[in-house]
Amino acid sequence: xxxxxxxxxxxxxxxxxxxxxxxxxxxxxxxxxxxxxxxxxxxxxxxxxxxxxxxxxxxxxxxxxxxxxxxxxxxxxxxxxxxxxxxxxxxxxxxxxxxxxxxxxxxxxxxxxxxxxx
Numbered sequence: 001x002x003x004x005x006x007x008x009x010x011x012x013x014x015x016x017x018x019x020x021x022x023x024x025x026x027x028x029x030x031x032x033x034x035x036x037x038x039x040x041x042x043x044x045x046x047x048x049x050x051x052x053x054x055x056x057x058x059x060x061x062x063x064x065x066x067x068x069x070x071x072x073x074x075x076x077x078x079x080x081x082x083x084x085x086x087x088x089x090x091x092x093x094x095x096x097x098x099x100x101x102x103x104x105x106x107x108x109x110x111x112x113x114x115x116x117x118x
Contacts, residue, residue, distance in 0.1 A: 001028045001098045003091045009110050018110070023048055025105045026098040035064065035109050042070040048105055049074070055081040055097060057106040059090035064109035
């Protein structure tokens, strides 16, 4: 499982292109996710953490700017490593972790709030 590229509004994962917010895990499962706001909250994180990843990688960009304090506590309580960085760094972290066969999950918010309202 590899992320080949990401650009505004588009991502290519394992030779398939996506134009919506996505969550991908290192086993190859990709699913669409509709973010509710620019802050990643506990409700979304509970869904992502059901798969019990070793690490959660969250791409920080203008569409997703922070993780709620409740969400950070949840991640810490589940003993999951959090990597929250710029999109390019998140892609590198995911690809490296997947290559090393680590159980990771990555969150990419590709759509802006303006696009969501259309």
